[in-house]
Amino acid sequence: MGLFITFEGPEGSGKSTQARLLYEHLQTQGYPVILTREPGGTRIGEMIRRILIDLRHTEMAPTTETLLFSAARAQLVSELIRPYLATGGIVLCDRYADSTYAYQGYGLGRDLKELHAITMVATGGLMPDLTFYLDIDVESGLERKRGRQTGKAPIEGRTMPPEWNRxxxxxxxxxxxxxxxxxxxxxxxxxxxxxLDARRPIDDLAQAIESEVRLWLPRVARLPGSVEV
Ligand SMILES: Nc1ncnc2c1ncn2[C@@H]1O[C@H](COP(=O)(O)OP(=O)(O)OP(=O)(O)O)[C@@H](O)[C@H]1O
Ligand SMILES: [Mg+2]
Structure with a gap:
């Protein structure tokens, strides 16, 4: 059965930071856990990610964008997420299908029912047990993200640093x-x-996430030989 947890929220809200901290925490506790991200997480998915975020791809049609995200997700679900859940492990995913509804649906105006149908094809209906939403106003999130870039030299031939994507x-x-x-x-x-209010201190948020996840852990067996820390 396993446990499937996702992190969602606007740009720069701290999803990757918290996903990583939870991953390290669960690993220390001796739980079988993997951390992955969308789009990406597999060799094929990471190739699709590069197409999606490339600033030069201004001509990409919304349908293409939707299908590429879904293709990467299909690969991730079939190659990594389902097999790992089947072993009884914990899968942490930095963004998942909710991002498609939010970004391509509400953001780009794609029909939500259509997105649902595509998502069902891509995931076979697999949805997370638990989803953390890191809540921050959009401007502060984007500001944080820009802040992360300061001090880095821009890559030659690009007007913005590499992580500032399409x-x-x-x-x-x-x-x-x-x-x-x-x-x-x-x-x-x-x-x-x-x-969760994403403006809270990082450690504070991590603790809140850990206590919530603790409630779900009885369904996951620790790795053999591990001890509670
Ligand atoms: N609770 C917090 N308080 C202040 N700064 C934070 C907090 N959490 C993360 N940050 C900082 O904000 C920036 C964005 O964090 P992070 O990369 O984890 O966000 P993200 O939601 O994964 O962003 P992206 O949308 O780019 O994937 C980083 O510089 C990170 O150190
Ligand atoms: Mg991130």
Whole structure:
């Protein structure tokens, strides 16, 4: 059965930071756990990621974008997530299908029912047991993300540093629609989501996440030979 946990939220909200901290915590505790991300996480998925985030790909049609995200997800689910859950392990994923609804649905205006159908094909209906939403206003999140770049020399031939990608570069109104979309998704399925104020200190958030996850751990067996720390 395993345990499937995802992290969602606007750009720069701290998803990767918290996913990594939870991963390290669970590993220290002796739990079988993997950390992955979307788009990417597999060899094929990482190749698709490069196509998706390339700032030069301004001509990409919304349908292409949606299908590429879904293709990367299909590969991740079949190659990594399902097999690992089947062994009884914990899968942590930095973004997942909710991001498609928020970004391509609410952000780009794609039909949500259509996105749901595509997502069902890509995932076979696999949804997380638990999803953390790191809540921050869009401007502060983007600011944090830009802040992360300071001090790094821009790559030759690019106007922005490498992590400032094609999707980040969309306008503020787009990012605000995405954030509003996430809030609507949370309202629809409140039992799966845990919303946290992403402006809290990093360690504070990590502790809140750990205590929530602790409630789910009885369903996961520790690795042989491991001891509780
Ligand atoms: N709770 C926090 N308080 C202050 N700064 C934070 C906090 N969490 C993360 N940061 C900083 O904000 C920046 C973005 O964090 P992180 O990369 O984890 O966010 P993300 O949601 O994964 O972003 P992205 O949308 O780029 O994937 C980093 O510089 C990180 O150190
Ligand atoms: Mg990240």
């Amino acid at each position: 999707l980040d570069a969309r306008d503020l109104a787009y990012h605000q629609r995405v954030a509003a979309g996430f809030h609507e998704l949370m309202q629809r399925e409140p039992e799966r989501w845990r919303k």
